[in-house]
Amino acid sequence: MATRAPDPSIAMRTRRAARWAIVVGFAGFGLKLAGWLLTGSDAVFSDALESIVNIIASVGAYLAISYAERPPDEEHPYGHGPMEFVSAAAEGVLVGAAGAVILTHCVGTLVRGREALERIDLGLAFVLASAVLNGVTGWMLLRVGRETGSAALVGDGRHLLADLWTTFAVVVGLLLVWLTGAQWIDTAVAIGVGVLLLVVGTRGAIGAVSSIIGYSDKEDHARIVSILEAHRAGAPPAICSFASVRHRHQGRIHLVDMHLRVPRQMTVAESHDIASAIEREVLAAVGEGTATAHMEPCGDAACPRCACGRSAQG
Structure with missing residues (x-):
């Protein structure tokens, strides 16, 4: 976070x-x-x-x-x-x-x-x-x-x-x-x-x-999704995919949470570094607040990023 x-x-x-x-x-x-x-x-x-x-x-x-x-x-x-x-x-x-x-x-x-x-x-x-x-x-x-x-x-x-x-x-x-x-x-x-x-x-x-009761600004939400799309496309740190992106305001404070998927073989330390980097980037884009990334193992057998990781291990 x-x-x-x-x-x-x-x-x-x-x-x-x-x-x-x-x-x-x-x-x-x-x-x-x-x-x-x-x-x-x-x-x-x-x-x-x-x-x-x-x-x-x-x-x-x-x-x-x-x-x-x-x-x-x-x-x-x-x-x-x-x-x-x-x-x-x-x-x-x-x-x-x-x-x-x-x-x-x-x-x-x-x-x-x-x-x-x-x-x-x-x-x-x-x-x-x-x-x-x-x-x-x-x-x-x-x-x-x-x-x-x-x-x-x-x-x-x-x-x-x-x-x-x-x-x-x-x-x-x-x-x-x-x-x-x-x-x-x-x-x-x-x-x-x-x-x-x-x-x-x-x-x-x-x-x-x-x-x-929880207002989500459409422009801020689109800005967050754009950042995640760039990382899914390969911008470092790269991720496999993302889901459940949520954002709301509390005054000028932004609260963001998102689910990021990374290769299953990745270590906890590596996934934590990715989460921290993307959280900081999101906050730099939307302003003051808190961003939380929930890391999940990728379950897509056809994911090219996971395939690259398996090849490297082999």
Whole structure:
């Protein structure tokens, strides 16, 4: 079995990005809250409520990343990586809950009626400023998350970018109300934001739960199989065949196991050296984690590699 330890620089980079997301979350909420207080807009209220979710999600992502970086122990021999997926699932639930609260608020507005919006110009300025801040931060989190393999950062980045689209809808709605005086447009936009958050939150939670129970990345799996195919074709150290290749993620940690077949006459020491070499090569290709090769004697009577070994012995 071969293990590739986490890179301390990657851990530092993910924590720094997560801390920045928290700061931006508070700043964005402050801007949207000011916009809502100035205008009384349902749409801006929905955007401000989502910013509260952004703050909670960013704090959760930071805590999850810090916990996931703990080394394996007796109770968690495979490490603490799945905590990042737990954070992403919780964020999805929170986003969906925010959507439900927004829809409930809009129903109340429709029942009791609404007053005309005020200070739309200033409200637009605050909302646009928050959009720029969230857009830049969301792009940064998504990039860092993909480069470091952090599910928590990727989830937080996607959430902020989705928030950018809802903010764009809010801005368009405010402009239409300002130009036409049709107050119902504001509530209609808020309802649309609520529905969108319900959909995005549900999908995010389902995707994270799928990862918790064992998600295998198709590109990583293909990369592993390609390496084994090369060794079966004769690249040193050569093997007779392979089977039962399995791979899954725990956060940015990869867990790989595979069955490798070698000539029956090969010694234990020789097969162990082959296993170690291939395990290290696999981890170099996919990243941090653990790779385990189960060695088996080849049972193919027509195997040319086994035939060469028998000829050499004879």
